Amino acid sequence: MNSNRRRWIRTAASGLVALGLLLAAAPTTVRAQEDPAAEGESSGRPLDGYFGTLILAAGAFFIIGKSARR
Numbered sequence: 001m002n003s004n005r006r007r008w009i010r011t012a013a014s015g016l017v018a019l020g021l022l023l024a025a026a027p028t029t030v031r032a033q034e035d036p037a038a039e040g041e042s043s044g045r046p047l048d049g050y051f052g053t054l055i056l057a058a059g060a061f062f063i064i065g066k067s068a069r070r
Helices: 003-024 046-068
Strands: none
Touching: none
């Protein structure tokens, strides 16, 4: 891979990380819970969030491991 392409990829990756950090720190609207007694109940599909987190973590480990071999 030539140096111009590496530089472009490095710039794009750092820009995406910066964008992600900015979006994570963006202020949001906070709403109070409607029924404090129903805290134990869960609605929705919480397992999807775990799978998404697993995929993101596996991708990060893959990228870090691939770059560490060089």
